[in-house]
Amino acid sequence: MQDFFELIVSGFASGCLYSLMGLSFLLVMRPTGVVNFAVGQYAMLGGFAAVAVMTTILIPPIALPYVPGLLVVLALMALLGAAVEWIAVKPLVDRGAPPVASMLSLLGVLIVLLEVGARFGGTEALPTEPPFGFRRVEFGPFAGTPQSLFTIAVTLVIFAAVWLFFERTLWGRAFEAVSLDRRAAQLMGVNLRLVTVSAFASSAVVAGLVGVLISGTTGAYYQVGMALTVQGFTALVVGGVGRVDGALLGGVLLGLLEALVMRYLPVSSSMTLAVPLVVLLAFLVLRPHGLLANRGGH
């Protein structure tokens, strides 16, 4: 039974990572309508950046402690996100091209980032030490690694902050207005450029954070990107596309399902890779508006 509760905690923690990936999609989708499949590569690069900045692997002279290291990585990710927007999206939006053109150009970016990551970090998984040690924390029937608990706490804080941002701040309202009607928002005095750049930058920051968190458990690996893209998008589709709370719910459910399948179903470990794929296809075909669709939404 204790084993089961530990499984729940670790499944919840990996589900949180999928929720964050979903959020990364959402931060760009809501105000711009663009679907950026390169977010998984942001996470991959975030992981390598964490290894580079916090350990003596990759860049030996630099080995910052966790918190300053994390801040440096996230700052780099913000710059990367803004640069991607400026190079691959802005010229298309200026020309009035449809969102699908941005999606395709971001697929080009995806490959560039993937290759850059593979050159920079190598094609072997880089093992890293968990930043909070190998201890085991118990609370009631539940137990988990400090890394799991840290991941869950960070995710909940971020989702609370994003929710407050959209619901309670003027800036969040500006994002909402842009998502509803770009022209009208501009006429109301919303700075479209600023909203778009911050959307892309914050999306990269959130995905980069996922990479940092993953590097603390399974290490940094150049091929995690596409899997995370699928898992994050699945989280969105399960919860209900366009909804912040949907991304959280969908990601956590997916993480728990993966953990349970891996533990209790007699399938090879490679087949757990199929879980998000099957869930994604099932939802797209049977319930394309997700679980939360009937409770208001758009």
Added chain:
Amino acid sequence: MKSFLTLLAALLALCALGFLLGSYESDVYRKLLLWIALGLSFNFLFGISGQVAFSHFVFLGFGAYWVAISLVHWDLPLAVAIASGLLVAAVAAAMIAIPSTRLEGPYLALATLALGQLFLLGIASGRDLTGGDSGLGGYSLPPILGFTVKGPWYTACIVLMLGLTYVILDRLDRSSFGRACRAIRDNQTAAQAMGINAPRTKVIAFTITSVLASLAGIFYAFVDNLVAPGAFSLESMFILLFMVIVGGTGRQLGAIIGVVVLYMAPFFIEPLIGHYHFMAFGALVVILIIYKPNGLVSMFDPILKRRRMAALEKAQL
């Protein structure tokens, strides 16, 4: 009639080239021809019908595996293996298309991407049936009507398949069906208001192009007499997409140019920049989408237009 003769001459030239090449060049050449066939059908699916689908390599792989498995495990005659493969591909494509073509842009893209990943997982865990990660081999093309087809003669078979693919897609493109596909791509609401059944048209386009991909897959199976999952990876799918974008989305000639340029590029640029061609392709796609959205083929447009005008003037005289 003139266009038919041009096509015939082009196909004969492609066959003739097959007889001039050595065995390594032959292998490269056959794969190039197969890529062109794939590029043409994917261009119809993505460029003309407007469906961003990542399932094209699934159908290529399906065709290749079906024919290989039919010969190795089921001992089927070649004709039966090919016919049943195309039939099953058509049914599978229609079954996939009916729910998935309802999905819009990015959703269709990710659904078909997931399908591709599942296909690869299925092959990898197919044990003896698919040969797993190392693939399925140990078969060869059975004699056709008593003749053993090999070497440049097999290349000629591929050229024939390519010609068939080209003619089918070209005629569809120039018909009211092709026009309906483009109309849906450009503005589905307006297309439906003009009497076009958008879901049906999309399903048909998906099915036809997927069956053509499976046909190419059947021919691919006998190029190396080995089918392995590596050939049907997501990376190949990205390269195919990039080929069509680089050449000129929505135009047959564009697809051909894109495939030839990106397929041949690594042979020329690898000595210069090493294994960076995939990264270069990604960057090239971003640059072209922004600065030359109609692709490399649009560079020839002024010439083509001048020729058309000249022909028009001649006709009026």
Added chain:
Amino acid sequence: MIAAPLLSVRGLTKRFGGLLAVDELDFDLSAGEVLAVIGPNGAGKSTTFGLVCGAIQRSAGEIILKGARLDGLPPHEVARRGVFRTFQHNMAFKGMSLVDNVLIGAHRRFKGSLFGVVAGFGADTERAERQRAIELARFVGLGDWLDADIATLSFGQGRLLEIARALAGEPKVLLLDEPGAGLTPSESVRLFAIIKEIAARGVAVLLIEHDMHFLMPLADRVVVLNFGRKIAEGTPAEIRADPEVVEAYLGNIAKDSTGAGAAHAAG
């Protein structure tokens, strides 16, 4: 107007959540007749068009074309039965030539199977329809633009292109959603003549238009909508004299002086 109506709308209703966009609307339309639908913004005019064309599903009511129910059919089936429309916003197919744009309207007349297409049949239909499309483009005044890039057409030319596209379908009923908006004076004069000509050929024309100066001499009858309800119906002269209409709509136009013919219409 003596003949039985071609298109009958009975009790047509559309609710969006709690909002009644169209409320128990009735009207008839005969072959060769021009019926204008007017009303302030948000009165439900475009929603009515969407309902008739099957783009929006009705909440209640019947739409009958020559005795057969039209409601519940998807938009392409409605078009196949001879009801074509133009749109309020520019809805040209941007990646296609002008003639191909027009040919899309003729889609329902291409009957051959795909196997026939691949076998090389259907070239004669294609040639004949292409010739007709060129004639239609000339009819609406786009004869000099056959080779032009769609993106270079002006807003008004885009409007005329949409009319040519809809005409290519040989409609029995043609719905024009604000065809005159954004046209230059000379284009506007041409549009007037085109609509007259279309009606004279026996097509039933349903028209949304704001410019009363343009509309009054064109329409045989006018239906006035306000908050989704029909508040008046009659000849242009009757409508102009109706105090409720002047109060709800025409008066406002005169005050805002939005249309060139506003003062004329209200006075």
